[in-house]
Amino acid sequence: MDGGNLASDLVIAELISMGFEISEASKAIQEVGPSLNNAIDFILNGCKKISRKRDLSGTGKQSIRGTRQSSIMDHLQSSKKTTCSVSRSQSNEDWEVRANILLQKYFGYPSLKKFQREALGAWIEHKDCLVLAATGSGKSLCFQIPALLTGKVVVVISPLISLMHDQCLKLSKHGVSACFLGSGQTDQSVQQKAMRGMYEIIYVCPETILRLIKPLESLAANRGIALFAIDEAHCVSKWGHDFRPDYRRLSALRDNFNAKKLAFLNCDIPIMALTATATAQVRDDILKSLHMSENPMIVLTSFFRPNLRFSVKHSRTCSSSYERDFCELIEAYDKNRNQKCSRRTKLPLENISVGTSSQDEIYDWEEGGCASEEDDDDITLPKRKQLSVEYLEDESDLLMDADDFDVTCGEFNGWSSTKDLDVCEGMAEEGLTIIYVPTRKETLSIAKYLCRFGVKAAAYHAKLPKSQLRKVHKEFHENALQVVVATIAFGMGIDKLNVRRIIHYGWPQSLEAYYQEAGRAGRDGKLADCVLYANLSRMPSLLPSRRSEEQSTQAYKMLSDCFRYAMRTSRCRAQMLVQYFGEDFSDDSCHLCDVCVKGPPEKQNLQDEVRILMQMIVAHHETKCNVEGSYDDDNYNYNHNICREKPNVKMFVCRIREQNQQLATTDLLWWRGLVRILEDKGFLREGDDKVHVQIKYPEPTKLGLEFVFSETAMELAFNVCPEADMLLSQSRLKSYPSFAEWGKGWADPEIRKQRLSRNRPWRKPRRTNKQTVRGRYGLLNTCRGDD
Numbered sequence: 001m002d003g004g005n006l007a008s009d010l011v012i013a014e015l016i017s018m019g020f021e022i023s024e025a026s027k028a029i030q031e032v033g034p035s036l037n038n039a040i041d042f043i044l045n046g047c048k049k050i051s052r053k054r055d056l057s058g059t060g061k062q063s064i065r066g067t068r069q070s071s072i073m074d075h076l077q078s079s080k081k082t083t084c085s086v087s088r089s090q091s092n093e094d095w096e097v098r099a100n101i102l103l104q105k106y107f108g109y110p111s112l113k114k115f116q117r118e119a120l121g122a123w124i125e126h127k128d129c130l131v132l133a134a135t136g137s138g139k140s141l142c143f144q145i146p147a148l149l150t151g152k153v154v155v156v157i158s159p160l161i162s163l164m165h166d167q168c169l170k171l172s173k174h175g176v177s178a179c180f181l182g183s184g185q186t187d188q189s190v191q192q193k194a195m196r197g198m199y200e201i202i203y204v205c206p207e208t209i210l211r212l213i214k215p216l217e218s219l220a221a222n223r224g225i226a227l228f229a230i231d232e233a234h235c236v237s238k239w240g241h242d243f244r245p246d247y248r249r250l251s252a253l254r255d256n257f258n259a260k261k262l263a264f265l266n267c268d269i270p271i272m273a274l275t276a277t278a279t280a281q282v283r284d285d286i287l288k289s290l291h292m293s294e295n296p297m298i299v300l301t302s303f304f305r306p307n308l309r310f311s312v313k314h315s316r317t318c319s320s321s322y323e324r325d326f327c328e329l330i331e332a333y334d335k336n337r338n339q340k341c342s343r344r345t346k347l348p349l350e351n352i353s354v355g356t357s358s359q360d361e362i363y364d365w366e367e368g369g370c371a372s373e374e375d376d377d378d379i380t381l382p383k384r385k386q387l388s389v390e391y392l393e394d395e396s397d398l399l400m401d402a403d404d405f406d407v408t409c410g411e412f413n414g415w416s417s418t419k420d421l422d423v424c425e426g427m428a429e430e431g432l433t434i435i436y437v438p439t440r441k442e443t444l445s446i447a448k449y450l451c452r453f454g455v456k457a458a459a460y461h462a463k464l465p466k467s468q469l470r471k472v473h474k475e476f477h478e479n480a481l482q483v484v485v486a487t488i489a490f491g492m493g494i495d496k497l498n499v500r501r502i503i504h505y506g507w508p509q510s511l512e513a514y515y516q517e518a519g520r521a522g523r524d525g526k527l528a529d530c531v532l533y534a535n536l537s538r539m540p541s542l543l544p545s546r547r548s549e550e551q552s553t554q555a556y557k558m559l560s561d562c563f564r565y566a567m568r569t570s571r572c573r574a575q576m577l578v579q580y581f582g583e584d585f586s587d588d589s590c591h592l593c594d595v596c597v598k599g600p601p602e603k604q605n606l607q608d609e610v611r612i613l614m615q616m617i618v619a620h621h622e623t624k625c626n627v628e629g630s631y632d633d634d635n636y637n638y639n640h641n642i643c644r645e646k647p648n649v650k651m652f653v654c655r656i657r658e659q660n661q662q663l664a665t666t667d668l669l670w671w672r673g674l675v676r677i678l679e680d681k682g683f684l685r686e687g688d689d690k691v692h693v694q695i696k697y698p699e700p701t702k703l704g705l706e707f708v709f710s711e712t713a714m715e716l717a718f719n720v721c722p723e724a725d726m727l728l729s730q731s732r733l734k735s736y737p738s739f740a741e742w743g744k745g746w747a748d749p750e751i752r753k754q755r756l757s758r759n760r761p762w763r764k765p766r767r768t769n770k771q772t773v774r775g776r777y778g779l780l781n782t783c784r785g786d787d
């Protein structure tokens with residue numbers, strides 16, 4: 001066999017493995033010679049272009065502008081058109097068979113998952129499509145397969161260079177050529193090659209694609225664009241987490257790449273948007289914002305990840321709690337060395353490197369994070385720096401910049417070496433851990449702490465030198481690291497199989513962000529832990545960012561949902577999470593999370609406390625209504641003053657303490673939990689027009705009023721599971737079935753003496769101006785209607 005025949009045979013074999021028929025492969029080779037790309041082009045674009053030599057050499061000399069890009073269906077049906085007319089279902093089977101062959105050949109998987117088939121089915125029919133599938137479920141293949149099936153280019157919009165880099169690297173190892181284009185690149189050569197159709201898949205950040213519309217039109221006219229994929233599509237929506245304004249401008253894709261606008265297109269180039277975390281509101285926003293065509297296909301799969309074990313733990317999340325909180329983690333990595341926690345030896349600090357950082361990045365930050373309007377409570381507050389948005393924005397990372405690496409573009413020519421992949425994934429026994437923290441400083445301090453105990457840990461945040469970030473990525477992928485302590489800048493969409501633990505050390509900003517980050521664990525399907533350490537005695541605060549009023553409201557709402565998730569003690573965590581995304585969770589329990597394993601806490605009868613609190617709130621409300629509705633009343637001015645000040649939860653609690661001796665030392669934390677329970681039951685609502693993390697100015701609802709005025713309802717037992725903050729508060733005191741029970745103890749002089757002599761560290765010294773406090777109580781006292 002001569003060299004020419006051998007080359008032809010190899011190309012034919014390649015074409016067959018791609019799913020083309022042997023007859024069409026042979027014919028193509030006869031016509032265009034032993035060139036794989038030319039043969040694909042010939043098959044795809046039909047006989048009329050036999051004489052056209054496809055230019056993939058990078059010279060870009062030929063142009064087929066003016067010819068019409070064939071539809072995907074045309075291509076897939078072409079093999080049989082000459083012999084028989086095919087039904088749609090036959091051709092569907094056809095592309096599925098081909099896709100499965102390619103899947104096996106390139107990625108080594110036997111078959112497409114159901115949702116992947118559905119997404120590809122929409123693409124085959126030229127439909128725009130929104131794919132909602134759990135983290136790690138395999139969304140990437142939905143947009144990678146079209147490039148292999150058609151030989152046309154797939155353009156993927158992705159938010160971060162590190163993510164694009166990761167995906168390109170993976171593809172190249174599977175023999176698929178790819179490149180990525182970030183923003184602000186100086187080297188134009190990769191972009192030029194990409195626009196000439198040299199790569200099967202082009203990853204590009206949203207900023208860049210918006211200035212590449214014209215070159216992309218040429219690409220569509222020449223090699224052809226099979227699909228625009230918008231990965232991490234939740235970034236489109238203002239209502240989601242990680243909103244990126246440039247993502248919103250991606251409507252330019254639908255507006256520019258449609259058959260009406262581009263004469264050479266038979267059909268619109270399909271758009272596929274993909275995300276793992278989108279509520280119903282976010283989904284609608286994505287469809288609208290991207291100007292998706294009418295009747296787009298929505299592929300919705302379960303968000304449930306059965307191998308993730310969720311739990312919530314109380315921690316002050318400051319340096320003094322590291323020892324307690326990270327003991328288990330250190331122990332896990334210590335196992336190999338057969339050392340016990342207590343026998344661990346600390347390394348001297350000077351030997352520890354957790355990533356280079358200039359001194360001014362290590363702020364003298366006090367525990368507890370950022371300021372919050374919600375902080376006005378009983379709990380001792382940390383000392384804080386003067387806070388300003390600029391200062392704090394510099395402390396935490398926002399997902400605004402695509403270029404998180406020290407390169408802005410890169411090319412990856414496919415080389416088939418799955419061996420390399422195996423090396424990369426060489427399983428470290430104990431697996432990897434990612435710890436997410438809110439501020440940059442904490443990444444460094446926790447990494448440093450872990451390193452002192454011999455754990456291979458590194459810090460990762462946006463302000464570290466880019467070369468360092470690449471190094472951390474590389475070492476993470478090669479299992480040279482055990483723990484990465486990071487801000488949100490790390491890990492989006494990154495497919496690393498053996499992440500065994502995702503620890504959130506501090507409040508996440510939303511459940512979307514939390515679930516997205518937690519979803520980076522257990523991608524190999526094996527059991528993995530997702531632990532949220534949060535200070536349950538303090539309400540979380542928003543990390544500062546410039547937000548419109550509307551965005552602030554939304555941000556508080558999302559933070560509030562996250563807070564409530566952590567506070568719940570009686571509902572399966574996985575169930576709460578998937579229901580948050582609008583999914584019906586058919587099982588009652590995941591059987592894994594802390595709530596499912598421990599079971600809910602014992603119910604307590606809070607009848608007395610509920611009655612006292614509700615009556616007090618209702619009394620205030622009634623007085624207020626009377627005043628507002630009686631302008632002619634002689635007492636108007638007097639009463640008006642009484643009600644002008646909107647009482648918050650804290651003021652009601654102070655009054656309860658004053659007026660009920662048995663509740664005199666009760667904790668605001670506990671009452672806050674009760675207010676949330678009453679809100680959930682529909683008895684209370686927020687009386688302020690601003691959204692707060694939880695009710696700040698309680699007001700009775702209609703149901704709440706009915707409850708208070710119904711004698712029978714008030715006499716019934718009010719059995720509920722206390723929320724996490726209530727349990728925390730009670731554990732600091734002593735466990736009593738209810739506060740009223742506990743309060744009775746004060747009548748006994750001996751118990752009273754003991755209690756008073758006990759150290760009560762959770763109580764901070766009163767810092768409020770005495771007169772003002774008295775004044776407030778005084779006002780409230782005059783409002784009383786019940787006692």
Ligand SMILES: Nc1ncnc2c1ncn2[C@@H]1O[C@H](COP(=O)(O)OP(=O)(O)OP(=O)(O)O)[C@@H](O)[C@H]1O
Pocket residue numbers: 107109110111112113116133134135136137138139140141275276492493494495519523
């Ligand atoms: N059909 C399949 N059969 C088996 N494994 C698959 C299949 N499709 C994808 N996978 C594997 O699933 C893993 C996760 O894929 P991928 O990175 O695409 O997830 P994802 O859905 O994009 O997650 P994220 O939302 O976190 O970005 C990969 O290792 C991939 O190879």
Ligand SMILES: [Mg+2]
Pocket residue numbers: 139140231493
């Ligand atoms: Mg992904």
